[in-house]
Every structure is written in C-alpha cells, then in structure tokens.
Amino acid sequence: VEKKLNDLIDKALSRRTFMTGAGTAAAAALLVGCNTSTTAPTPTPPAPPTPLDFPDNDILNFALNLEYLEAEFYLYAATGQGLSSADALSGAGTTKVPANIAAVPWASASYAQYANEIAQDELNHVRYIQKAISGNSGTPVARPTLDLTFFGPLAVAAGITTAPTFNPFADQDSFLVGAFVFEDVGVTAYTGAAPLITNKNILSAAAGIQAVEAYHAAEIRTLIAGAAASANATPAQTAALAAANMVSALRGKISMGSGNMLAAETTLSINSIVASDSTNAIAFARTTDQVLHIVFGGAAGAGVSSGGFFPAGLNGNIKSTTT
C-alpha cells in the first residue's frame, strides 16, 4: 500500500505543480473565458515556464509571517502590547512601534470590541498555523523583525500625508485605515495561495482562515464607508474613507507592477463594500510575489527581500520577489 500511495502522491504532486505568477495569469485567462463560454471548462496547461512548486509548509510559514504582522498590529491597538515571547517563538525579532505606544484611545466602546475580536482572531491564527506546521512535520518560523512605524512612509507613498507622521494607533479613525492596509491583502494572499496547497486538510484550514480575513475586511470596510456616508460624518471619518482608497490605489499599483492582477482594486464606497473583480464578483487573488512587493513597501523588480513592514525580511523560504 505504501508504494502505491507514494506513486499516487507523486502523480498528484506533478499534476498539481503550479507556478506563481504565470499560473494565476493562466487561471485568470481561463476564468475570463469561462464567463462567456458555452461549454464546460477544460483546464488548459498554464502558459510557459519557471515551475515553482512551494511545499505546503513553505506556504504556511509565509502565511505565518503575515499573521505575526497582523496579530502584532491588532494586539498593540487593543492593549498597547504585542505578542508574548511564547507566541513569537524563540529567536523572534523585535517590533518597532511608535513612541509612547498605547492602546488606541477609542471614541466608541463598540470599536474597542471590534478591535479586540480581530486581535484575538489573529492571535489564534498565529497559534493555529504554528501547530499546523508542526503537525505537518515542519518547523514554524519565529516572528521576524517588524516595523509598525512603516505606516508613516506608506501614507506618504499613498499620498495621504506629506510627512511620515501617520500613526494608526493615534485614534479610532486612523486605526481603521491601518486595519484596512492589512485585511484585503490577507484575503488576496490566501485566495492566491489556496490552489497551490497540496494537502486537503491544510487547504481546508487555509480556506477557513481566508474566510475569517474576509469577514474582517468586510467589517473594516463597512465601518469606514458607513461612517463616511453618515449625515453626521466627522471630517476625520470622511478623511478615513479617502485615505483607505489611496491605500487601495497604491496596493493596486504595486500589484499590477509585479504582474497580472485582474484589475485595479475596487474603490470603497457605501455602494461598493466587497473587494472583488467587477466582471464576475470573484475575489482577487494575489501571488506571493505581489504580496511581498506590497509588504516590502513597493520596491519594484526581482530580488527584493526586505523593507516596509519587514525591515529584515521574512523568515522561511518564500521571502524574496522573483518578478
């Protein structure tokens, strides 16, 4: 049975061999075709080259880096403190935070509740993925060095401010913009990675995390757009919606710069909460390369391996851009 099993796994793996970038492009092309096709889809071989088949644990560790970043952000916002050393794992890097960091001074108790729920979810994701990797005979990476002051330069790059002073921990509306920076990226990262995963149980876990990230993204988008659309909207709430869309435009630009995003990101408004492709209402998928370019702050080209939120790079095997 074992021999047979190994043969079958080899066959299944070779069938699954996929490539970042080109694979998604081929999938996108096929999906567009499906839209008008009158016959059942017949998977066509993905266009050319560079087969790059990441083992599941590499994908999980890539996700773990992103979850460390999110958990750290939300925990600081909720409590003024980050991950415990036990959760950051041995050998963890430090996290740079704004001076005099403290929990966000919430104007509304319900926003504190929202932030606390998301912080717990992201912390749970860190813990779950660590266990999933260990359970899959791998070694979870420790928290890399993180920079939560990068929101300042990011806001300048997006055109939100002229000086790098933006601080997502300063107030409730700034927090929402900070959360907006991450959530849709998380959704697109999991949407892009899911088809690359070989093990069905890991795929199911990844899909489950993807759903939670989408709940979060919708929550943040609903709060930002809803407040700005209210008759009583404050200037800060109106500005938060504008800032969110500037972040969105920047992300779209970075993604397209590294290839094959289906379209620019959806503009957030009260009439458009969901971030999806307007032709078929299917969520955008990003390659690991596109996600890396975004979290590194947008430096173009292959070989980018640090910057932005990850000043010393990511831990694990997926850590350098290839396009």
Added chain:
Amino acid sequence: MATLETQQLDDIIVKSRRKMLSLGTTALAGLVFAGAAKKAEAQAAITDNDILNFALNLEYLEANFYNLAVNGVTIDKLSTPIGITGTGTQGVVVTKPNFAAVPFSSTTIKAYATETSVEEGKHVSFLRGALGSLAVAQPQIDLVNSFNTLAMAAGIGPAFDPFASDANFLIGAYIFEDVGVTAYHGAAGSISSTTILGAAVGIHAVEAYHAGLVRTSINAYDAASSTPGALLKLTQQISAARSALANPSSSPTTQITNGGIMGADDQGIDNTVKVALEGSSATFPSTTIVDADNNSIGFARTPQQILAIVTGTSPTAASPHTGVFFPAGLNGNIN
C-alpha cells in the same frame, strides 16, 4: 474531474486518516482529519461539475432573494435578465401575494442590498458560464413558507417576512450568508481542478465579505435601535437552528476563546463575550462579527449538511432532500 489515480489516492488517504485516528495522533491532526474523513466518505463519486451545480442552486436562491428585496422581481425578470434554464426541472420562485421590494428606510442598508444583489447575480452568471450546457435550471424556490418554517424552528415565532423592513431584510440576509461561506469552504477540498478551485475560493471570500458586511450592519443597527440586543438575539437563534440542522446529533458547544454559545458549527452575534488576548483570563470585551471556531477558523459544512439546512432535513436523510427553501429539491447530482 477525478482521475482513477486521484480517486484511489483519496480512498487511501481516507483509510490512513482513520488508522491515524484510531492510533490517536495529536489533537490538532485529529480534529482536522475527523472532519475531512467524514466529508470524503459522504462524497465518494462527485465531480467538479456536480459541485458547481450544487453551488449554482444556492446562488439561484441568494440572487433571487436579494433581487426581489431590491428590485421586486426575480432574476429572470430583471432589465438585464439572468438565465435560469438548464438541466433538471425548472421551477418558479414562490413569493407572497402582491409582492413588492423591501420598503427600505435606510439608504445605507439599501446600498448594501443593491451591491449584494448584483454580486450574487454575477455568481449565477459565472457558474452558468463555467458549466455551459451542463448548468442546472433554477429549481422551485420558496421565499414565503420557508422563512415561516425557519422562524418557527428557531423559536422566533410563527411567521417571518424578510421583505417587510430594513431590520427584517438584514435578518433574512443573515440566514443565507454564513451558510454560503460554509458551503464553499466544505466543497473546496473535493474540487479536483486547480482552476475551478481558484474560482471557488474566490467566491468563498466574497460570500464571507457579504457575511461580514451583514453581521457588522446588524450589530450597528441593533446598537442604535430602541431595543438593543433584540436583533442580536435573533441571530443567535438562527445560528443555533442552522447548527442543529447541520449537526442533529451534536449538542451545542461553548465557544471558549471567541465568545458566545451557539452551536457545533455556528455562532450568532453576541456583544457580551470577552476575549483573553495575551492575558491569562478573558477580560477584554468583544463581539462576534466573525462566524468561526475557537481557533478562529471559519466553519466548513459538507454538501449533506448544507442540504439539511436549506431543506430542513437531516444530513443523513435519503436523497432527494426536499423542503423549506427548495420544496421540489435541488437540481443536479448533489441533492
């Protein structure tokens, strides 16, 4: 479509999982494998197209609900009609006499409803396009007796009209969205084609966006209402009813770290819960916008569990499942 090899591989994996379970592996592996083994057993011979057609039945239901709410007409009667023909038995959408769109008083809620109606319509069109001539027809859909039956089962009352008001519409939407999320999640692992899987997880994410949107809206609407907590209680009752239908033999469990009671695989919106974060006890007030388990992983349901919820049957009932939203059953091989 599954090849002989992948079918054999799946069989072997299922057997290995059972063996590992019986040997007692780690708690995590046990949890993950338990769900997967159950799923694989129940879905032995289904194809990707079967799964897409199953999803299409659910999208017909959602798209009609939202388009009726916003436009007052079914999807085949829109100014740009969406197709409903196909294989199987085509049916009508049953609505109350003199049906009219929801008399929205909040422009915000109407905007959400409009966006969702468009997106669910696109999902129908996308799936029909992907399936081509294999697409199933819209089955008969009941949007009157279904909600009354569900309201009774959930302990809400003898009748419920989701088209009566803003609040009722939000609750009607609540009934569907989390179910859609769990359905796509549960089906993902059974999809053979990487391309189709990519599309399915993309739709899965959009359903979760919708669910997050409606849950956040309900939470805000409830807090601003004259009876705070009333709508939240309805969501808890609905979640408990969904969970009971999908898991008839499981008693409700308590969600420990993420708050709320709710069910084996569902939780309503609850603003009285607390979370621990990095502390040693749960002291931070939270809410439960996200419908997820104690690991903050979204729930997955098998097609049989989804059938039980949308038809008011049991997951183990013989096919075809009929009742509630689908009085004549679903079209396609997963029914």
